[in-house]
Amino acid sequence: xCIEPGRGLRHRIWQRISPAGxxxxxxxxxxLWQNAVTxxxxxxxxxxxxxxxAFADSRAAGNPAAGExxxxxxxxxxxxxxxxxxLAGRGRAGPNLAGIDGRRAGSxxxxxxxxxxxxxxxxxLVWDEAKxxxxxxxxxxxLQRQLDDRKARSRMSFQLRRGGVDVWSYITSxxxxxxx
Numbered sequence: 001x002c003i004e005p006g007r008g009l010r011h012r013i014w015q016r017i018s019p020a021g022x023x024x025x026x027x028x029x030x031x032l033w034q035n036a037v038t039x040x041x042x043x044x045x046x047x048x049x050x051x052x053x054a055f056a057d058s059r060a061a062g063n064p065a066a067g068e069x070x071x072x073x074x075x076x077x078x079x080x081x082x083x084x085x086x087l088a089g090r091g092r093a094g095p096n097l098a099g100i101d102g103r104r105a106g107s108x109x110x111x112x113x114x115x116x117x118x119x120x121x122x123x124x125l126v127w128d129e130a131k132x133x134x135x136x137x138x139x140x141x142x143l144q145r146q147l148d149d150r151k152a153r154s155r156m157s158f159q160l161r162r163g164g165v166d167v168w169s170y171i172t173s174x175x176x177x178x179x180x
Contacts, residue, residue: 070163077091
């Protein structure tokens with residue numbers, strides 16, 4: 001099959017899929033078959049693009065099972081406790097991470113936060129996946145950027161280099177008190 005110069009991908013598709021083996025219309029005036037295929041392809045693409053946001057859930061990006069394994073690094077300081085029952089972790093040096101998604105920073109009752117974390121919460125910092133990932137990668141730098149203060153410090157010195165998305169997915173799987 002020889003394609004003339006100036007003919008693009010659309011023309012090549014018509015050549016292959018039309019009943020006669022070639023397009024039913026000219027380059028300037030597409031035939032009925034070409035219009036029907038164009039409409040079908042456009043509808044399929046529009047349907048695919050509109051369903052993508054439906055699957056954009058905060059838990060969809062990470063793997064909770066892999067996050068459970070990575071969370072073991074966090075569990076010496078943090079726990080996930082709901083209704084007095086510890087579901088994961090054993091530590092008390094860091095705050096309870098249950099319900100972190102959408103929670104104001106520095107707001108777990110009866111936990112003694114550092115000065116900078118309290119200030120960040122008072123300035124409006126609310127935890128979501130992006131902020132959590134940024135924080136666990138470098139807690140001190142995160143607070144310095146949030147507060148625009150080079151002297152800001154975090155009591156958390158651990159930096160999670162890999163697996164943050166999975167840990168977030170694991171932690172947020174407890175949001176409603178159950179795991180996925």
